[in-house]
Amino acid sequence: MLQRLSHLLGTENLTREQIAFILDQAKPFQEFQRHPLKKLATLRGKTVAIAFFESSTRTRISFTTAASRLGADTMALQAESSSLKKGESLIDTVRTLEAMRPDGIVIRHASSGAPEFVAQRLEIPVLNAGDGTHEHPTQALLDALTIRDRKGKLEGWNVTILGDILHSRVARSNIHVLSKFGVKITLCGPAMWVPRELEKLAPGIRTVHCIEEGLRGADVVMVLRVQTERIHEPALAPDEYISQFQLTPARLKLAQPEALVLHPGPIVRGLEIDSAVADGPQSGVLEQVTNGLAIRMALLYHLIGGAAADAPHPAKDRTNASD
Amino acid sequence: MLLIRNGRVLDPATKTDATLDILIEGERISRVGPELDARDAEFFDARGLIVAPGFIDLHCHLREPGGEMSETIETGTQSAARGGFTAVCCMPNTQPVNDNASVTRSIVERAAASGAVRVWPIGAASMGSKGEALAEISAMKAAGIVAVSDDGKPVATARLMRQVMDYCTPLGLPVIDHCEDPSLFAGGVMREGPNSLKLGLQGIPAASESICVGRDIEMALLTGARLHIAHMSTAGSLAYVRAAKRNKLRVTCEVTPHHFTLTDEDVRYDTHYKMNPPLASRADRDALIAGLADGSIDAIATDHAPHHPASKDVEFDRAPFGVVGFETALALGLTELVDSGKLSLARLVELFTTGPARVLGLERKIAAGEPADLTIFSTEHTWTYRTADSPSKSRNSPFDGRSFRGAPMAAVVAGKIVYRR
Numbered sequence: 001m002l003q004r005l006s007h008l009l010g011t012e013n014l015t016r017e018q019i020a021f022i023l024d025q026a027k028p029f030q031e032f033q034r035h036p037l038k039k040l041a042t043l044r045g046k047t048v049a050i051a052f053f054e055s056s057t058r059t060r061i062s063f064t065t066a067a068s069r070l071g072a073d074t075m076a077l078q079a080e081s082s083s084l085k086k087g088e089s090l091i092d093t094v095r096t097l098e099a100m101r102p103d104g105i106v107i108r109h110a111s112s113g114a115p116e117f118v119a120q121r122l123e124i125p126v127l128n129a130g131d132g133t134h135e136h137p138t139q140a141l142l143d144a145l146t147i148r149d150r151k152g153k154l155e156g157w158n159v160t161i162l163g164d165i166l167h168s169r170v171a172r173s174n175i176h177v178l179s180k181f182g183v184k185i186t187l188c189g190p191a192m193w194v195p196r197e198l199e200k201l202a203p204g205i206r207t208v209h210c211i212e213e214g215l216r217g218a219d220v221v222m223v224l225r226v227q228t229e230r231i232h233e234p235a236l237a238p239d240e241y242i243s244q245f246q247l248t249p250a251r252l253k254l255a256q257p258e259a260l261v262l263h264p265g266p267i268v269r270g271l272e273i274d275s276a277v278a279d280g281p282q283s284g285v286l287e288q289v290t291n292g293l294a295i296r297m298a299l300l301y302h303l304i305g306g307a308a309a310d311a312p313h314p315a316k317d318r319t320n321a322s323d
Numbered sequence: 324m325l326l327i328r329n330g331r332v333l334d335p336a337t338k339t340d341a342t343l344d345i346l347i348e349g350e351r352i353s354r355v356g357p358e359l360d361a362r363d364a365e366f367f368d369a370r371g372l373i374v375a376p377g378f379i380d381l382h383c384h385l386r387e388p389g390g391e392m393s394e395t396i397e398t399g400t401q402s403a404a405r406g407g408f409t410a411v412c413c414m415p416n417t418q419p420v421n422d423n424a425s426v427t428r429s430i431v432e433r434a435a436a437s438g439a440v441r442v443w444p445i446g447a448a449s450m451g452s453k454g455e456a457l458a459e460i461s462a463m464k465a466a467g468i469v470a471v472s473d474d475g476k477p478v479a480t481a482r483l484m485r486q487v488m489d490y491c492t493p494l495g496l497p498v499i500d501h502c503e504d505p506s507l508f509a510g511g512v513m514r515e516g517p518n519s520l521k522l523g524l525q526g527i528p529a530a531s532e533s534i535c536v537g538r539d540i541e542m543a544l545l546t547g548a549r550l551h552i553a554h555m556s557t558a559g560s561l562a563y564v565r566a567a568k569r570n571k572l573r574v575t576c577e578v579t580p581h582h583f584t585l586t587d588e589d590v591r592y593d594t595h596y597k598m599n600p601p602l603a604s605r606a607d608r609d610a611l612i613a614g615l616a617d618g619s620i621d622a623i624a625t626d627h628a629p630h631h632p633a634s635k636d637v638e639f640d641r642a643p644f645g646v647v648g649f650e651t652a653l654a655l656g657l658t659e660l661v662d663s664g665k666l667s668l669a670r671l672v673e674l675f676t677t678g679p680a681r682v683l684g685l686e687r688k689i690a691a692g693e694p695a696d697l698t699i700f701s702t703e704h705t706w707t708y709r710t711a712d713s714p715s716k717s718r719n720s721p722f723d724g725r726s727f728r729g730a731p732m733a734a735v736v737a738g739k740i741v742y743r744r
Contacts (some may be wrong), residue, residue, distance in 0.1 A: 012521070090638055111522035111638035113592030132640070134523030169523060200517040 002302035043072035062236025066296035140173035163224030329368025336688035377409025377696025382624035389418025401714035404742035406649035407731030410441035422447035427466035454479025472499035488548030500536035533559030558610035630716030653687035657729035
């Protein structure tokens with residue numbers, strides 16, 4: 001029996017069945033994005049708090065749009081305008097939001113573990129939209145959906161994650177998702193950002209410090225942004241990074257011919273990835289963005305809508321559409 | 324007069340382990356022997372209990388002056404008494420810092436007025452513990468400090484450490500160092516390892532501590548000073564200390580109960596697992612236990628670090644470092660070290676009594692004429708630790724709700740029972 005989720009704090013503790021269920025539930029929402037009238041009444045009357053304690057554009061817009069297309073209202077808190085600047089603690093801020101009676105809260109925070117901290121103290125579902133260098137579960141789920149769509153399945157592929165793994169919450173969430181489907185994961189990047197001990201995170205991981213070796217035979221290449229804002233270590237000169245680790249058309253040829261290229265965005269063209277690759281036929285970057293909406297709609301629907309796992313899917317039942 | 328009858332007197336200093344009575348007159352022990360007769364005395368029936376010299380804690384934070392929201396000398400020493408401690412050494416990182424005689428005197432006076440147990444202040448090594456000019460060490464010594472330390476951070480540079488050591492040696496004061504390399508520490512919040520990678524918490528490598536232990540031992544070799552390593556947590560540090568002891572340097576060290584009990588694998592997003600030094604690897608923890616058993620480690624010290632509950636009810640990386648520790652120290656020693664067969668009961672008692680006393684250059688024993696400071700404990704009493712029951716103002720313990728076998732039953736300070744379970 002499928003274990004019902006009460007929060008989405010990370011992918012580490014999701015089962016393979018739960019992940020497959022979320023991906024399946026996202027499929028009709030994927031179709032739904034192509035409808036001329038993009039509004040359901042499924043969550044009409046519900047309110048989703050969107051609490052971003054760290055700046056973000058795409059994830060915030062994606063969650064807000066997902067909630068809106070399900071018919072929910074949103075209330076937004078942004079770090080720049082929040083009372084955090086006046087010294088209010090996280091717990092007081094979220095308790096204040098909770099007192100306005102939202103039905104769920106989406107939280108992004110620079111501290112690893114902040115969503116779990118909030119979930120332990122509030123009664124409503126908490127969705128992690130990225131916490132520090134810990135997890136970014138919706139990103140990994142939308143990546144999994146993109147891989148499954150493009151490659152027909154998730155199981156058994158060779159996936160290379162390229163870049164600053166040490167500071168990447170996207171990499172951690174992807175590792176936990178992919179390893180549950182028997183994916184062989186290669187973590188590749190400069191040695192100080194790809195410590196060997198990462199191999200203990202999950203089964204089937206190897207670490208590689210040479211891009212040519214890391215790309216050879218890859219079915220999927222996930223390129224990470226170089227996160228200059230989160231690095232405690234002395235920086236690597238950009239030219240050095242480009243010469244050693246940029247994903248170029250020539251290097252991509254080392255991977256499988258049909259290898260899929262993903263990037264969580266925002267892309268820094270000419271740094272971690274060459275424009276010709278980012279915009280090329282193997283790139284799934286824009287599908288990732290659309291799939292993000294579908295995944296987030298599926299999660300909001302299940303966590304906040306409270307529907308049973310076998311309930312009719314709202315995006316398939318067009319009588320449910322709002323007028 | 325107080326007669327403690329029929330206890331199992333366990334005194335590492337005199338190598339006593341026998342059922343004896345102890346008669347106390349005034350502040351001192353007047354007689355020790357079997358079946359003493361004292362008709363006018365108050366009796367304490369210690370049948371089935373261990374009677375040991377008074378426990379000494381080399382390392383605690385009482386937060387007064389300046390941090391009274393978290394702890395005071397009164398509440399902290401009450402908590403210490405419940406833990407069986409009869410004397411505690413309080414670190415100088417108060418506000419203001421204990422870097423001059425007037426602060427030292429105020430602590431001594433507050434302790435005399437409101438302290439449940441003896442309070443032995445430790446003075447700062449540098450002014451404001453800023454790592455620049457030397458603190459007023461001689462004047463603080465006259466006012467009652469027993470050691471110097473810039474605890475909370477390391478003595479800033481090797482050059483300053485050399486000066487502090489040179490200056491303290493003729494004064495007979497040990498220099499206690501909180502060992503870490505700031506460039507390796509670099510914003511870290513737990514020990515670097517597989518669990519820090521999984522949790523996405525900034526890791527601190529073990530070398531951050533041992534590199535500074537190595538530096539300090541080099542300075543001890545250069546100066547001949549007495550060096551004491553605070554809250555030592557890694558196998559690497561222990562290797563340096565063992566080598567120094569083999570070379571007859573006057574180097575000692577302490578380990579906290581949380582470091583011999585927990586490891587970095589226990590850390591989760593709960594700020595009661597955030598302390599500095601951070602919980603170490605399992606291999607480090609096992610090495611520390613071996614060091615406690617073989618005599619390489621001199622003392623168990625709590626590093627009791629109270630933080631008021633609101634300050635710990637925050638995101639992990641924003642919380643202050645530290646846990647309270649007086650009331651669980653002995654019980655953790657009994658369960659984790661003695662019941663598990665790794666240490667003898669006599670060795671555990673040594674780590675709480677003669678061990679820390681020797682670090683301070685003191686002798687502690689149960690004999691006629693000695694100060695009547697005694698710790699009476701049970702190895703059988705079962706109980707559950709609840710932070711809510713503590714006289715401390717803070718609740719920041721990872722052991723809340725844990726059940727133990729073995730507990731402090733009474734603490735006697737200067738002939739008076741200051742705590743009785």
